[in-house]
Amino acid sequence: MSDAALPPPVEALPVAPVTAQVSIGQIFLEFLIIGATSFGGVVPYLRGSLVTRNHWVDDKEFVEMLSISQSLPGLNATNMAVLVGEKLRGAMGSIAAIIGICLPGAVLMYIVGIFYRIHGDHVWITAALKGVAAAAVGLILSTVVSMSKKSLSGKFDFVFIALTVIAVNRLHLGVPRTLVAVGLLAILFHRPGKQQKESGSQ
């Protein structure tokens, strides 16, 4: 599988997404811009840049890559960078993309960390951070709701959600053991041949 340089002729789309070879520098710059501007969630910015503006991946491919990113460990943003970088220019493309997307936020949080360590106990900062933390809890909950709407494949999946929460927060099994135990259970529950609504099963 060393044909990463060629655009893979998966379905021979007439659109011809990648015309010329994209350079490592271009990949780095584009992901650097995404990394510096994607306030409040990376995915819409990724789509805007990669699909709409640069035509480096088509929409179907983008959705496919996003679903791979979500099933793998790692953040969506960095997994997408690796997948798109790999598609465009192999290993070097992946490295350029992931460094680009991480760099702005990393520099910013480096500075914020130093500032917070020095000034974090000022009364108005403590007060502001209390509000920020509460707002972040609301934000995470909204992500839980939107992910549940989008990616669950049946009512019974709520049992697995509950089991996971109980295992981590009540039984204190730890994330790895929970992941293996409930994950295996859920994968077996969704085993091949049991998919009624999926079209391509056997």
Add this chain to the structure above:
Amino acid sequence: MNQIPALIRVFAYLSILTVGGGMAAFPEMKILTVEAHKWLTFPQLIHLYSVGQMAPGPNMMMIVAIGQWAGGFLGALIVLIAFFGPTAVLAFIVARGWKKLEKWPWRTSIQQGLAPVSIGLLLAGCFTMAKGAVTGVETAAIAVGVLLILLQYKVNPALLVLAGAVLGVFSFMPK
């Protein structure tokens, strides 16, 4: 005093736990960085994570601050590589092999099975954080308010977190 080996171990381990998002690793991150290694306190961890939600890019960049506190510039760099390296390598390998797995029937099973578990891990991380972040009526109101607004309207979440800061100053400043 040299924290570098511990930073590598902890963040490489946390890296592989981030199934479905960075928050999945949060309960384990609390145990390791706060309780085991005492690099920071639980309120500090919550603050850094929350402030990180306003930064652009991947939303776990707050780990850089932990690395910086524990090991200076080298610590920050090491933490970045340890946290993003392992999953990046895995994604790279999968990117090459995934097309071949298209016909493999278990591929859909794995995706369908991991979806509820990753949502559960996200929720578990959220509860762990809420224990430290939602401590009274005011903080609960902010959290619920943000949730309802995000479910109802298309607002940039970073703006709402910023609004939380403003509300915080008004609500929690000692009189």
